[in-house]
Amino acid sequence: MKKKTRTRILQIIFGVVVFVIAILPVYMIVSSSLKPTLLIRKMPPEFVFEPTWTHYLKIFKQGSFLSYFKNSLIVAVTSTAVSILIGSLAAYGLAIMKSDWANRITGFLTFSKLLPAITIMIPLYVMLDKVQLLGGFVGVILSHIAINAPFTTWLVLGFIQDLPQDLFEAAKLDGCTRMKIFWRVVFPLLSPAIGSAVLLSLQYSWNELMFAMQFTSMKSYTLTVGVSRFVGAISVDWGQSSAAATVVMLPIILVGFFLQKYLVSGLTAGAVKG
Amino acid sequence: MERGDFLPFLLLLPVMLVVFFVMFLPLVYGIVISLFDYHMGDLDFGRDFVGLGNYIRMMQDKVFWKSTVNTLYFTAGAIAGDLFFGTLVSVWIQSLNERIRPIIRPIVTIPLLVSPIIIGLIWKYMFNINGGMVYWILSWFGLGAEQFPGLAGSSTAMFCAIVAHWWQVIPFVVIVLSSGLVSIPNDYYEAAEMDGASFIQKFFKISLPSLMPQYMVILLFNGVDAIKVFDIIYALTGGGPNNSTMSLSLYAYKNAFDHFDMGYAMAISNATMLISFLVFGIVFVRYNAKARKEGIKG
Structure with a gap:
């Protein structure tokens, strides 16, 4: 009995520590964004203060x-939409492909994960410069699609392979063409996989910095690029950069919070399939 | 199905085109340009060709070797902590009541959704010597910037970057390991309890061996992710102090966009790729061979 209470207490202490470590850094940034500049560096932090919107007004x-x-x-929306569309079509293509090529192509797509982004980014920058596509949205959207579309293919393929084969046979007997089977039978059943792919692609594209930083210009800078300009400064304006950081992270945290189910199933897909 | 069945290839075409033009072509182009002394603008094939010159220069570049060591140190430290703390947290979540578990998970997974550049910023704030939370906590134990110089010390700055990385990636490890733990049949644990196994014994004899596939996935995905580290360090230290946090990706980036020394930058980024393949290629090949054996039904 005594040992049990002791484990309980240990469990609770550990839980509180985990909780605080997960939440506190985010809380500190969000609260700093609402604090008057003088309070931001005050330790111990003030938990009760009069919020001010100055920093937000400044950055906006x-x-x-x-x-x-x-x-x-x-x-984020364009690259995600395109990635989902072409990625799920490709996954269906791989699923109905009967030759050995299916395995080879899947392996090749997964292999692209080993490629460091920088290895592609620098030559791609020079190439985009040559065809005068630097500075707009094309370069950054294309590079996000190049990362997200193979990932979507791989994720959706796993789900299609888990569908019962009878389903395909039955639809074929009803005289459906393979494209009809995809749109009427397979695609509607894929909503969990599509949900995960949408969330993870959005998350990647919204948060990505390296491609965005070099491929965009004044008119097409994304949020992460905006934040990086604060970070590069010699003395950081913590009020404004906290406000900027909050603007970047809050939307995606909220989306992820409500689509938690898809987040978990998407991330574990690799582990389960492995 | 039969010969000349084009539909599957047609469906694959858009993805393959994107991969070809945005991944494969730049990759080949990068390998070619790394053989030239190229600084943007026009390329003169005769005059600018230096053969392996950029690679020889790289071999003699102290900062390149420092970046390599830093990157490997970062990767090793990141993975070790990810696995250790990730395992601890998932075992803790597993031990919780089933009604509490679904409430805990969304909160623990928040860091996963935050952009790496923001993570760098957050931890720059936490490790700030003037009013950073870390130094406030250290002061409880009578420690300060002298004992732990943090981001300003060339021996400690990389450790700070590793901590920031842990904070982001451990939630991923927890999600993957938790899914593995849930799938272990309860009978195993009950049988072990009958034999009087302790909590620790149960963990090492049952949980750990069953989680091997999950550890493999984590090693592959996180390892590759860690070896190409860029954003966190870019925000946290920008590679300093004294190049002590310079990673390979960051060093290639700086050569490309601070000095527009494109040929040399591509040589470094190609070396980064080679190192990523050498370190994780073996893990990948094994993972893929296994997936092929068990997974693909066609």
Whole structure:
């Protein structure tokens, strides 16, 4: 009995520590974004204070964060939509392919995961420069699709392979063409996989920095690029950079929170399939 | 199905085109340009060709070797902590009541959704000597910047980057391991309890061996992710102090966009790829061979 209470207490202490470590850094940034500048560096932190919107007004009115926000939205939504569409079509293609090529192509797509982004980014920068596509949205959207579409293919393929084979046979007997089978039978059943792919692609594209930083220009800077410009400064304005960081992380945390189910199933797919 | 069945290839075409033009072509182009002394602008095939010159220069570049050691140190430290703390947290979550578990998970997974550049910023704030939370906590134990110079010390800055990485990646490890733990049949544990096995024994004899596939996945995905580290360090230290946190990706980036020394930058980024293949290629090949044997039904 005594040993049990002791384990209980240990469990609770450990839980509190985990909880605090997971939440506190995010809380500190969000609260700093609402604090008057003088309070930001005060330790121990004030938990009760009068919130101020100065930092937000500065980044939205004097800075260009409204346009960065719009640009991030354009990049993330476009690259995700295209990745999902072409990725799930490719997955179906692999699933109905009967030759050995299916395995080889799947292996090749997974292999692309081993490629460091920098190895592609530098030559791609030179190539985009040659065809004068630097500075707009094309380069950054294309590079996000190149990362997300193979990932979607791989994720959706796993789900299609788990569907019962009878389903395909039955639809074929009903005289459906293979494309009809995809749109009427397979695609509607894929919603969990699509959900995961949408969330993880959005998350990647919204948060990505390296491609965005070099491939965009003043007019097409995304949010992460906006934040990186604060970080590079010699003395960091913590009020404004906290506000900027909050603007970047809060939307995606909220989306992830409500789509938690898809987040977990997407991330574990690899582990389970392995 | 039969010969000349084009539909599957047609469906694959868009993805293959993107992979070809945005991954494969730049990769080949990068290997070619790394043989030239190229600084943007026009390339003169005769005049600018240096053969393996960039690679020889790289071999003699102290900063390159430092970046390599730093990157490997970061990767090893990151993975070791990810696995250790990730295992601890997932075993803890597993030990909880089934009604509490679904509430804990969304909270623990928050860091996973935060952009790496923001993570760098957050931890720059936490490790700030003036009013950073870490130094406030250290001061309880009578420690300060002298004992732990943090981001300003060339011996400690990389450790700070590793901590920031842990904070982001451990939630991923927890999600993957938890899914593995749930799938272990309860009978195993009950049988072990009958034999009087302790908690520790149960963990090492039952949980750990059954989690091997999950550890493999984590090693592959996180390892590759750690070896190409860029954003966190870019935000946290920018590679300093004294190049002590310079990673390979960051060093290639700096050569490309601070000095526009494109040929040399591509040589470094190609070396980064080679190192990633050498370190994780073996893990990958084994993982893929296994997936092929068990997974693909066609």
